[in-house]
Structure formats: structure tokens, C-alpha cells
Amino acid sequence: MNTINSIPKVYLSEDLQKRCFVYFSYQGKRHRIYNGKELGLSCNPAGETTIEGRQRELNRLLEATRAAMQAGRWQFVDQTSTPVVLSVPVEMMAGSVIKRQQEQFDKQDWSVPYLRDMNRVTNELLAFLATEGLAHSLLEEITKKVLNRFLDNYRSSGRYYMNKRRNLSALFYRLAQDEELTLTGNPVRNTHPMKTKETLNEAYTPEQLTGVLAYLEVNHPNLYLCALMTYGTLLRPHREIRLLRRKDFDAGLNVITLTGSATKSGRIRKVPVPEYIRQVLIRRRVDALEPDAFIFTSIAKPVNADYFTTAWSRQKQTMLKLGLVQPDQTLYSFRHSAAVYCYTDRQNLRLLQQIMGHSTPDVTTKYLRSLGVMEVNPDDMPRLPGS
Known part of the structure; x- marks a missing residue:
């Protein structure tokens, strides 16, 4: 079986007056493909009037070239030429490599939300590569420039963009660790960051x-219990509280124990349940539920991930009209209110760190400063010698 001497690549100049093409060498002879005519593909990169348009069409032409080579059906204009077979197997192409890595996700000790986010960004990347004609490219050809174009789809907010970028970086970090691959470094690290605007709850x-x-309590009992527990236990509402099961409580509903996979910090947490919350749980018959039942559904299936977000959004409209809440107050404001209460009552930063499940006291300090609770006093500022 004959093999090519070089892998097909794209030539594209920023000067639109110059020609663009796919090129490679075979048996000492250089070959250039300018359009899809020989491949039965309607594709003419030179007919595009922008760099982006030419890049898109060249990627289509490149993928079609590789697919034809892999299938062993390539035909040159010169019919005496020998058919070319791609030297890189399908399993080493970017799409195949990324899918193979994704198949390992379920084996990781990840939280459910993180697994969901990793699968989502991976599926979105695969769809993007297919659209761009890069699914059959080598992984090394998924460059910073390509990844910047992918990430540009998520610029609706800084936080959304950076979350996507973080998960994408995690994917490429895993790919770079694969000894069977030749990827050196993580190209996502060189992509453009985007400033995030902190939201004050x-x-x-x-x-x-x-x-x-x-x-x-009157208008939405589930949201009431979620808000009450967010305040009384300082657990996070959309993940840690939403996914609570009967088995996460002790027999008397006095203590909640969460495994590392159930917490944001990834560490085991044991949280006492205040009596006012315990009484609400008893009235809801949580103590009588099956061990695997979720406390908000009473069955082995939880409410959906957006349940409390949607419920709060709807109830907040009425509460704003009634003057009960302010625009910047959210479901997370219950947790922030509890943090303010605990700190002003005890003045114990390390205790608050433990209660909130923060990784370090520095995180807790920044948290309190963002709420305007921990202020810098004039006496804390540096003094001149002798003053």
C-alpha cells in the first residue's frame, strides 16, 4: 500500500489576490487541490471574498481530501497516478480522539453538574469541528486560532465564556496527558480570556x-424549604440542596453528611440541621422517605437542574411588586445573609470558613468584603515611622 510523504495541509494567505489550496507531496511529487471538482464536491475557496469564507471552504476541501484518501478512492486528474492512501488512521483524527476521551468521562469521580458540563462542551466542540470541516484533522491542527473561533460563540457574558473556556481547557489537558497522542501542551491556555463582572447578591x-x-411558605413550599435551608445550613441551593436525599440525613434529621462528589469544594461536609429546619422536614414526612428518595420529590428522581432558578424568577416578579425584595437580591442572598449574621455575631473568620465550605480563609475574606461586611479601618493602614 502506498502512502503519502506529507499530510495534506491548507495554504491560505491574508492577501486575497493570492491563490489558496490544499497541498501535499506524494512519491516526490507536489500536489495542489484548488476546488472540489475532483472530489465530487461543490467547493471553490477562491470564490470567497473574505479570509473567513476561504478558511471555511478550505477546511471542507481538506476534510473531503482526507476522507477520500482514507477510503482509498482518490483519483488524480492524471489517471496514470497511483491512488493515495492516508498514512494517519481514522482513530488518530481529532474527532475520533476527542470522542474516545469523552468515553472516559463516566469513569471519573466527578460531580453530576461537572460531568454534564464536560459532556456539553465536548459535544459542542465536536459539532463545531464538523461544521468547520476539521473533524478529520489531526488534533495538533486544532490550534489556538480554531479554539478562539469556537469560544467566540459564548461571549454573551464574561462568566459564561470563562466557564466554557475552563471546561474546554480541562478537556485538552486530559488529551495532552494521553501518552498515545502527540499533543504537546494545552492550546486553550493561549486563547483569549474575557473579563467577568461579579454579581453582588x-x-x-x-x-x-x-x-x-x-x-x-404560602406560595411555593419547595422554594420555601430551599431558601430556609440555604440560610440555615449555608449549603448552595442549586446543587447541594436540590440534590439532597433522605440518606444524606441521619435518622433524626439532625445532621446532613455530603460526599465529596456532592459538594462544590469536592470535600466531605457534615452540617448540623437547625431545629426550625428540622421541624419543617418532619412536617413534610422526610423522615419516612426511602433512603434514595430526594427530599423535594419524595421519589428517586430529583427536580431538574433549573427548577429553583425558574421558580425563583417567577416568584420574584410578585415579590418585587409587593416590595419584599430588591432587584439585586436572589436565592443566593439567603446564603449571604447567613454569612453576614454568622460573622457579625461571632467575629470568627475560620469558623465561618468551615460553615460555608470555603477552601481557604482568603476566599471567605473576599466573600465578606464583597458584601461590605469586612471593611478596612484607618488604623489598619500603614503608618509613617515615628507617627
């Missing part, structure tokens, strides 16, 4: 807290 005053909880 304003804490509730004691009067607001009482009014909001009273409203939710």
Missing part, C-alpha cells in the same frame, strides 16, 4: 428575611 435585612420566607 445583596443580603436581606432581618425584616426582609422574615417577609420573604413568610411569602414563600
Whole structure:
């Protein structure tokens, strides 16, 4: 079986007056492909009037060339030429390599949300590569420039963009660790970052807290319990509280124990349950549930990931009209309110760090400063010698 001497690549100049093509060498002879005529493909990169358009069509031409070579059906204009067979097997192409890596995700000790996010960004990348004509490219050809184009689809907000970039980086980190591959380094690290704008979830005053909880208890019992537990246990509402099962509590509903896969920090957490929350759980018959039942559904299936986000959004509209909440107050404001209460009551930063499940005291300090609780006093500033 004959093999090519070089892998097909794209030539594209920023000068649109110059020709563009796919090229490779075979048996000492250089070959250039300018359009898809020989491949039965309607593709003419030179007919595009922008660099982006030419790049897109050249990628289509490149993928079609490789596919034809892999199938052993390549035909040159010169019919005496020998058919070319691609020297790189299908299993080493970017699409195949990425899919193979994705198949390992379920074997990792990841949280459910993280697994979901990793699968989502991987599927989105595969779809993008197919659209761009790069699914049959070598992994090394998925460059910073390509990844920047992919990430440009997520610029609706800084946080959304950076979350996608972080998960994409995790994927390529795993690919770079694969000894069977030749990827050197993580190309995502060189992609453009995007500044994130921090959102301040304003804490509730004691009067607001009482009014909001009273409203939710009547109008949305599940949201009421979620808000109450967010305040009383300082667990995070959309993940740690939403996915609580009966087996996460002890027999008397006095303590919650979460495994590392159930927490944001990845560490085991043991949280005492205040009596006012325990009484609500008893009234809801949580103590009588099966071990695998989720506390908000009473069955072995949880509410969906957006359940509390949607519920809060709908109830907040009414609460705004009633003057119960302010625009910057959210479901997370219950957790922030609890942090303010705990710190002002005890003045114990390390205790608050443990209660909130933060990785370091520095995280807790930044958290309190963002809420305007921990301020820098004039006496804390540096003094001149002798003053």
C-alpha cells in the first residue's frame, strides 16, 4: 500500500489576490487541490471574498481530501497516478480522539453538574469541528486560532465564556496527558480570556428575611424549604440542596453528611440541621422517605437542574411588586445573609470558613468584603515611622 510523504495541509494567505489550496507531496511529487471538482464536491475557496469564507471552504476541501484518501478512492486528474492512501488512521483524527476521551468521562469521580458540563462542551466542540470541516484533522491542527473561533460563540457574558473556556481547557489537558497522542501542551491556555463582572447578591435585612420566607411558605413550599435551608445550613441551593436525599440525613434529621462528589469544594461536609429546619422536614414526612428518595420529590428522581432558578424568577416578579425584595437580591442572598449574621455575631473568620465550605480563609475574606461586611479601618493602614 502506498502512502503519502506529507499530510495534506491548507495554504491560505491574508492577501486575497493570492491563490489558496490544499497541498501535499506524494512519491516526490507536489500536489495542489484548488476546488472540489475532483472530489465530487461543490467547493471553490477562491470564490470567497473574505479570509473567513476561504478558511471555511478550505477546511471542507481538506476534510473531503482526507476522507477520500482514507477510503482509498482518490483519483488524480492524471489517471496514470497511483491512488493515495492516508498514512494517519481514522482513530488518530481529532474527532475520533476527542470522542474516545469523552468515553472516559463516566469513569471519573466527578460531580453530576461537572460531568454534564464536560459532556456539553465536548459535544459542542465536536459539532463545531464538523461544521468547520476539521473533524478529520489531526488534533495538533486544532490550534489556538480554531479554539478562539469556537469560544467566540459564548461571549454573551464574561462568566459564561470563562466557564466554557475552563471546561474546554480541562478537556485538552486530559488529551495532552494521553501518552498515545502527540499533543504537546494545552492550546486553550493561549486563547483569549474575557473579563467577568461579579454579581453582588445583596443580603436581606432581618425584616426582609422574615417577609420573604413568610411569602414563600404560602406560595411555593419547595422554594420555601430551599431558601430556609440555604440560610440555615449555608449549603448552595442549586446543587447541594436540590440534590439532597433522605440518606444524606441521619435518622433524626439532625445532621446532613455530603460526599465529596456532592459538594462544590469536592470535600466531605457534615452540617448540623437547625431545629426550625428540622421541624419543617418532619412536617413534610422526610423522615419516612426511602433512603434514595430526594427530599423535594419524595421519589428517586430529583427536580431538574433549573427548577429553583425558574421558580425563583417567577416568584420574584410578585415579590418585587409587593416590595419584599430588591432587584439585586436572589436565592443566593439567603446564603449571604447567613454569612453576614454568622460573622457579625461571632467575629470568627475560620469558623465561618468551615460553615460555608470555603477552601481557604482568603476566599471567605473576599466573600465578606464583597458584601461590605469586612471593611478596612484607618488604623489598619500603614503608618509613617515615628507617627
